[in-house]
Structure formats: structure tokens, C-alpha cells
Amino acid sequence: MNRIARGSFILSSKPAVIGFASAVGKKESEGPLSGCFDREFSDNMLGEESWEKAESHLQKTAVEICIEKSGYKKEDFDAVFSGDLLNQCIASTFGLRSLKIPQVGLYGACSTMALSLLCAGSFIESGLGERCIAATSSHFSSSERQFRNPLQYGGQRTPTAQWTVTGAGAVALAQGGGKVRICSGCIGIVNDLGVKDANNMGAAMAPAASSTIVRYMNDFGKRPSDFDMIFTGDLGFVGSDLLYELIKKEGYDIKENHADCGTMIFEREKQDVHSGGSGCGCSASVLCAHILPKLEKGVYRRVLFVATGALMSPTSSQQGESIPGVAHAVELCAK
Amino acid sequence: MNRIARGSFILSSKPAVIGFASAVGKKESEGPLSGCFDREFSDNMLGEESWEKAESHLQKTAVEICIEKSGYKKEDFDAVFSGDLLNQCIASTFGLRSLKIPQVGLYGACSTMALSLLCAGSFIESGLGERCIAATSSHFSSSERQFRNPLQYGGQRTPTAQWTVTGAGAVALAQGGGKVRICSGCIGIVNDLGVKDANNMGAAMAPAASSTIVRYMNDFGKRPSDFDMIFTGDLGFVGSDLLYELIKKEGYDIKENHADCGTMIFEREKQDVHSGGSGCGCSASVLCAHILPKLEKGVYRRVLFVATGALMSPTSSQQGESIPGVAHAVELCAK
Numbered sequence: 001m002n003r004i005a006r007g008s009f010i011l012s013s014k015p016a017v018i019g020f021a022s023a024v025g026k027k028e029s030e031g032p033l034s035g036c037f038d039r040e041f042s043d044n045m046l047g048e049e050s051w052e053k054a055e056s057h058l059q060k061t062a063v064e065i066c067i068e069k070s071g072y073k074k075e076d077f078d079a080v081f082s083g084d085l086l087n088q089c090i091a092s093t094f095g096l097r098s099l100k101i102p103q104v105g106l107y108g109a110c111s112t113m114a115l116s117l118l119c120a121g122s123f124i125e126s127g128l129g130e131r132c133i134a135a136t137s138s139h140f141s142s143s144e145r146q147f148r149n150p151l152q153y154g155g156q157r158t159p160t161a162q163w164t165v166t167g168a169g170a171v172a173l174a175q176g177g178g179k180v181r182i183c184s185g186c187i188g189i190v191n192d193l194g195v196k197d198a199n200n201m202g203a204a205m206a207p208a209a210s211s212t213i214v215r216y217m218n219d220f221g222k223r224p225s226d227f228d229m230i231f232t233g234d235l236g237f238v239g240s241d242l243l244y245e246l247i248k249k250e251g252y253d254i255k256e257n258h259a260d261c262g263t264m265i266f267e268r269e270k271q272d273v274h275s276g277g278s279g280c281g282c283s284a285s286v287l288c289a290h291i292l293p294k295l296e297k298g299v300y301r302r303v304l305f306v307a308t309g310a311l312m313s314p315t316s317s318q319q320g321e322s323i324p325g326v327a328h329a330v331e332l333c334a335k
Numbered sequence: 336m337n338r339i340a341r342g343s344f345i346l347s348s349k350p351a352v353i354g355f356a357s358a359v360g361k362k363e364s365e366g367p368l369s370g371c372f373d374r375e376f377s378d379n380m381l382g383e384e385s386w387e388k389a390e391s392h393l394q395k396t397a398v399e400i401c402i403e404k405s406g407y408k409k410e411d412f413d414a415v416f417s418g419d420l421l422n423q424c425i426a427s428t429f430g431l432r433s434l435k436i437p438q439v440g441l442y443g444a445c446s447t448m449a450l451s452l453l454c455a456g457s458f459i460e461s462g463l464g465e466r467c468i469a470a471t472s473s474h475f476s477s478s479e480r481q482f483r484n485p486l487q488y489g490g491q492r493t494p495t496a497q498w499t500v501t502g503a504g505a506v507a508l509a510q511g512g513g514k515v516r517i518c519s520g521c522i523g524i525v526n527d528l529g530v531k532d533a534n535n536m537g538a539a540m541a542p543a544a545s546s547t548i549v550r551y552m553n554d555f556g557k558r559p560s561d562f563d564m565i566f567t568g569d570l571g572f573v574g575s576d577l578l579y580e581l582i583k584k585e586g587y588d589i590k591e592n593h594a595d596c597g598t599m600i601f602e603r604e605k606q607d608v609h610s611g612g613s614g615c616g617c618s619a620s621v622l623c624a625h626i627l628p629k630l631e632k633g634v635y636r637r638v639l640f641v642a643t644g645a646l647m648s649p650t651s652s653q654q655g656e657s658i659p660g661v662a663h664a665v666e667l668c669a670k
Binding site: 001002003006007009011049050052053075077078079083085086087088089090093094096097100101102103104105106107108109115118119122123125126127128129130146186187188189190192311312313314315316319321324326 | 336337338341342344346384385387388410412413414418420421422423424425428429431432435436437438439440441442443444450453454457458460461462463464465481521522523524525527646647648649650651654656659661
């Protein structure tokens with residue numbers, strides 16, 4: 001029995017990471033992780049006619065490089081688990097349709113990279129498939145106009161606002177091989193403390209991150225120090241500080257070995273990103289450009305990857321709703 | 336090894352259906368399945384302030400009745416797999432947040448009921464959880480204004496147009512018990528034959544339905560006559576006829592034992608629904624009001640449930656894109 005507690009489980013077959021890839025836009029390729037991404041585009045349109053099509057192109061690029069790096073062909077994959085932020089997840093659907101891989105659509109907002117790893121891991125664990133792919137993407141311009149204002153409007157951004165990453169990540173999983181394994185996971189419970197400020201996603205997601213990390217530690221009887229690093233998805237600077245406060249109340253201190261993907265991908269002052277990066281592609285591209293390479297090299301031996309999502313829509317906010325958050329946790333181990 | 340072919344698999348533990356429930360609106364409760372639903376609302380607002388909140392209420396109602404009928408409590412469920420048609424899947428997120436069940440968000444458009452059953456089935460099969468729920472919903476008014484026109488506009492509908500069902504369905508799965516089992520499944524490949532008419536979803540989805548049914552039959556070495564019934568999701572009258580044509584070219588005749596949920600839920604002429612019902616809640620509510628009860632009673636022994644989805648968004652259509660379709664298949668067997 002792999003079940004440990006509600007939503008917490010061990011993957012006893014330890015699904016192996018047999019390939020991974022990231023693809024990002026211009027701003028991301030000029031940040032602290034410059035040179036670490038598999039593909040860095042200098043034009044955020046990627047030669048397409050719209051930002052939405054550019055995002056599809058970006059996700060497809062990450063998936064194609066991931067497949068290539070795995071040493072397999074697209075026909076060798078049993079399923080792809082993917083999602084994105086766009087209405088009806090069109091970045092994933094249109095981006096991957098030409099690959100003709102059986103496709104499972106997910107929606108977890110910016111938590112999607114962890115969610116897709118858990119669903120793909122469950123699929124491998126159950127023996128329903130031999131090899132599959134987990135992927136996601138986001139694009140600054142397609143997100144900005146869908147969730148906030150027309151880009152041309154040029155509105156002033158608040159200090160708590162985050163900058164949606166133009167980026168995609170893809171991870172190939174299999175029943176064996178590779179140097180990194182998925183060892184356990186925890187599916188998040190939707191958490192809503194009543195935050196209504198759509199310009200402060202970090203505050204909406206921090207309670208969910210705290211809740212999932214605390215559940216994970218309690219369910220598995222672990223301490224934060226059991227991990228080389230705990231990475232959260234995209235809380236940014238504001239959300240990370242809130243997480244430290246919230247989790248301290250639960251008896252845990254994670255400051256020593258925590259980093260947030262939203263604070264890693266941009267230089268805060270120089271790149272004018274206010275509270276840091278966000279978007280599905282933020283944790284996905286940092287996972288594939290920084291975390292997995294360091295696990296492969298043995299720099300990290302054990303990492304908890306906790307992607308976080310804010311589950312509102314412009315419609316729900318206009319109707320006066322608060323912003324529910326969710327966070328899913330994946331334990332990644334070097335072999 | 337449960338894998339049969341790419342995306343096709345046996346669930347050897349045969350996850351059991353331990354509860355199911357449907358909740359629908361006024362028009363649905365006046366149709367041919369009147370009296371078969373667990374809850375029939377006479378007011379499509381359900382006492383809420385908006386159609387979106389009404390849809391959340393509807394999905395929550397189905398999940399709560401499903402949990403009650405299973406004999407368990409919400410705390411006994413390890414995860415809920417759900418999604419809907421609304422931007423950022425807010426019907427599911429907001430609808431189920433108060434239940435505090437670990438939540439996996441899915442997006443498969445109107446194929447979501449089959450997709451959620453397959454993902455929940457994989458989760459049970461892998462032993463990651465003991466009990467989980469698969470659920471989805473749709474609402475005529477929230478869909479109509481999001482995908483088409485303001486309701487007040489009162490635009491003329493084409494003969495090929497379908498009527499989005501105001502309905503929700505929820506199915507509880509467990510490692511044992513129950514009278515109905517999930518025996519096998521097939522994850523759909525996104526299929527795009529270039530259909531661009533957003534008022535003819537049946538035509539966009541029929542190729543996906545044909546593709547998945549053909550893959551299922553070929554992969555498992557079965558014939559349509561091996562099933563008491565093959566139910567498609569929401570092709571409607573126009574899409575069903577297209578499916579017969581397409582699948583005949585592949586050497587299969589399914590006319591004898593096929594029914595489409597979109598043609599079952601409304602009376603075509605009397606209820607003025609043109610090509611029939613559609614929406615995630617169409618196949619979900621017909622599954623829970625008709626198919627599962629008949630499997631429980633042994634009227635059907637073996638059924639192939641093939642929910643179909645059209646994966647476009649208003650943005651993709653405005654950008655000149657065609658409408659990709661997807662269909663996922665689930666084999667349901669009486670014990």
C-alpha cells in the first residue's frame with residue numbers, strides 16, 4: 001500500500017526522470033539562470049502571429065527537446081499530462097496536438113508542474129503506461145491580457161505584483177532508468193483565507209504552500225532539514241516571507257533551505273519584476289534548468305518541489321470572490 | 336503489466352464504483368430522464384447571485400450526494416478529480432473548496448467525466464489512495480455567455496448547435512465494494528480535421544470519438560458487439576450520424592448498440608434543443624442517472640463510456656484556429 005495519509009503517498013516503483021527540458025523568452029534568458037535553459041528565444045513572439053500561439057510553440061519546443069534528450073521518440077510515449085493558464089488550456093491543446101500523444105489535460109494554475117508530475121507518476125506507478133511526459137507553460141503577454149489589462153494600457157504595477165514567466169518545462173518519466181526519481185508526493189487541499197487582491201498572488205498562495213508542506217512533514221514524519229532544498233513554485237519575495245511566518249506558527253522553520261522559483265528566475269531590482277516571477281512556466285523552467293540538473297549531478301540528493309497556484313479567474317474576482325490557493329508537493333531524489 | 340498499447344490499459348484491480356450522483360437544472364428535469372436524477376432544481380440560479388456560482392453549487396451538490404450515497408464521509412476520500420468548462424475551471428475550484436478534499440484539477444472540455452474516471456482509476460490502481468471522487472459540471476447560462484453571446488442578445492441558433500446541459504455528475508471510486516467496476520480505458524489523442532464552425536461541435540468531436548473507439552477495439556481485440564452499449568458523450572444528432580459514417584470507414588458498425596448522451600437528455604423537437612445536449616454535465620449526469628443505475632441492476636453488463644470534448648476557446652476561434660477534439664473511453668462492467 002502506497003497510501004500514507006489523505007493525498008500523501010509513496011511511489012514505490014520510484015518513477016524515473018529520463019529526460020527534461022526548458023524553453024524560455026528573452027527576459028528569462030537575461031536573468032540569473034541565463035545559459036541554463038535548453039532553448040532561449042530572443043523574440044517572445046517565436047515567429048507566431050499571436051502570444052497564445054507563441055505560448056503553444058514554447059510548450060511544444062520544451063516537450064520536443066525533452067523527448068529528444070530522453071533518447072526515445074514521440075511514438076514511445078503513452079501519455080502527456082499538461083496544462084496552462086489560458087482559458088480552456090489552449091496553449092497545451094494546440095501546442096501538443098501535432099505530436100499525437102494520448103493527452104490528459106490538467107488545470108492547477110501555477111501549481112501545474114507539480115500536479116502533472118504527480119499524475120504522470122501515478123500513471124507510471126499503476127503500470128498503465130511505460131513512459132509519459134509532464135509539461136506546462138506560461139507567457140507574460142498572453143497572461144497579462146487575459147488576467148489583467150491590455151498590454152498597451154501600460155498600467156502601473158503594485159510592489160506585490162509578480163511578472164509572469166515566458167517559459168515552459170517538460171519532464172519525461174519512465175518505469176526505469178535516469179538519475180533522478182520521484183519518491184513521494186502530496187496532493188494539495190484548496191486553501192482560501194479570503195485574500196482578494198489580484199495583484200498579490202503570493203499572499204493568496206502562501207497559505208496553500210504552508211498547508212501542503214506541513215501536511216507532508218506530518219504525514220511522512222519528516223523535518224525540513226531532511227531535504228537539501230525545499231523549492232516553492234512562485235510565491236515571489238512577498239509570498240515567501242509570508243510562508244516563513246505561517247509555517248513558523250506550525251512549528252517549522254524552512255528559511256535555511258528554502259528557495260522560491262519566482263525569486264530565482266529574475267533579478268529583482270535590475271529586471272524590475274517587483275515581487276518576482278510567476279506563472280506555470282516559472283517553476284517548470286526552474287525545475288528543468290536548475291533543480292533537475294543539480295539532482296542529476298548529485299549537488300542535491302533530496303528535494304521537495306512544491307508548485308503553488310492561485311485558482312481565481314477574472315470572472316470570479318469581478319463577482320467579489322476571494323482567491324483560493326493550492327500547492328502540490330513532489331519529492332525528487334538522486335539515485 | 337496493465338499497459339495494452341499507447342494510452343490503452345487494463346485496470347487489473349478493477350476500481351469499484353461505490354457511489355454516484357447527478358444534479359440538474361429545470362430543462363433537464365423536464366426531459367426524457369425526468370425523475371432519474373438525484374436532485375432536480377427548478378431554478379437554474381440555485382439561489383446564487385451568478386450563473387458561475389450556481390454551477391459551483393450544482394457540482395458541490397452532486398459531490399455531496401455522491402459521498403452520502405457511498406456511505407462514507409468527505410474525510411474518508413483521498414482525492415477529488417474534477418474540472419469544468421469555465422475559464423480557469425472555477426466551477427470546480429470554488430464549488431469544492433469547502434469540502435477540503437485534496438483536489439486534482441482537470442481540463443478535458445466535455446470529455447472531463449471520462450478523463451476524471453480514468454485519472455481517479457489510475458490513482459486507485461496505483462494504491463496512492465483508497466477512495467476518490469471523479470466529478471464535473473456545466474451550466475447553460477455560464478457556458479453560453481462565455482463561449483457564445485450574452486444571453487440577453489437572444490441570437491438565432493443554427494440547426495447544428497447544441498444546448499449546454501445544466502448538470503453535474505460525481506462518481507466515488509474505491510479499491511473494493513460496489514456493483515460496478517472500471518475494467519479498462521483508453522486516453523484520447525487530440526484529433527483535428529480542421530472543422531472551424533463553433534456552432535457545430537458534434538462535427539468537431541465525431542472524428543475524436545471514432546479515433547478512440549477504433550483504437551480501443553483494435554488495441555483490445557474487441558468488437559462493438561462485445562458491449563451491451565457504447566455511449567458517447569455529447570455528439571448530438573448531427574455528430575452521431577457523422578460518427579457512424581467515420582467509423583464505418585474503419586470497418587466498424589456501432590449503430591445497433593450506440594447511444595449519445597446528448598440525444599438522450601432532451602426531447603429534440605419538444606424541447607427545441609436543435610442537435611441535442613452538450614457540456615461536461617451532459618455525459619456526467621446521464622452516466623449517473625441512467626448508465627450506472629442500469630449497470631447496477633444488471634440491465635447492462637458491459638458498457639463503453641466515451642465522453643467527447645471540443646478543445647477550442649473563443650480566443651483560439653477568433654484567431655482563426657480550427658477546433659481540436661478529444662475522446663476518452665472507459666469500460667464499465669457489472670460485477
